[in-house]
Amino acid sequence: MARTIEDPRNARSKRTRDALLDATRTILETEGFEALTMTAVAERARVTRRAVYLHFNSRSELVSALFDYLAEREGLAESTDPIRDAPDAVAALRAWVRHLTTYHPRLMTVDRAIERVRHTDADAARHRETVTEAQLANCRLLAERLAAEHRLAPPWTVRSATDMLWGLISTDLFERMLSGRGWSQRRLETHLLELYLSTFVQDPPSIERSPSGE
Incomplete structure (x- = not known):
């Protein structure tokens, strides 16, 4: 079977694609979503505009790929697996708080850039919808x-x-x-967990026993 430009076995192609997505992230973090153009991405990644279009047909397609790229780069699966693998709901909630306080801060600048323009930029709005759907799925599971x-x-x-x-x-x-307020991530995790436990969790129901104790 012929390989395509997006075939992950093509190491050079994958490096270029990752460089484009990394450039996209950097532009969002340093200049904002308004500065994100295919030309700006090409310049930041030090490739030609043609190279950008070989991987992404449009800015919309580039932004759509950003969620999976950030998830892979920042270890989203590794961070959320303990939530699904937890032996009980309270343990899952503890894992959720740990995930929030370690994963989310690394993406705050990107999140802020997208939030600022999501009401006026369709590409930003679609990215926000993708993030929201993933977050709601985890919250619903909990x-x-x-x-x-x-x-x-x-x-x-x-x-x-x-x-x-x-x-x-x-x-x-x-x-x-x-x-x-200068809190550490550890302090935030401790107090956020206490907030979650005191708000959402009740003691397990008592087991009613018959007079015989059976």
């Missing part, structure tokens, strides 16, 4: 596990807990505590 194990505290429902868990993935929150 809420459903808590409910299934009868650990979801009232008055929360799966839907309302999902929404609130998602709402707490706030760049403002992380920036204010880490930068504004």
Whole structure:
């Protein structure tokens, strides 16, 4: 079978593609989404515009590929696997908080750049939708596990807990505590976990026993 320019076995092609996506990330972090053009990416990656178009037909396609690139580069799967592999809902929630406080801060600048223009730029809006869908899926998983194990505290429902868990993935929150108040990631993890446990988790239901003790 003939290889294509996107075939991962083509090491040179993959290096170029990664360089383009890395350039995209750098532009977002240093200049903002408004500065993201195919020409700017080519200049930042030190390749020709033709090389950019060999890999991505448009800026929209380039931005669409950014989510998977960042996930691979920052280890999203490795960070979220402990959530799914946790033995119970509370352990999953602990893993979730650890993920948030270690993974999310590394992408805050990109997130801020996209958030600023998502209402006026279709490419930014689509990227935000992709991120939101992934985040909501994890939040829903947590809420459903808590409910299934009868650990979801009232008055929360799966839907309302999902929404609130998602709402707490706030760049403002992380920036204010880490930068504004000088908290360490460890301190943020400790107190954020306490907030989550006291808000969403109730004690397991007691087991009713018959008078005979059986």
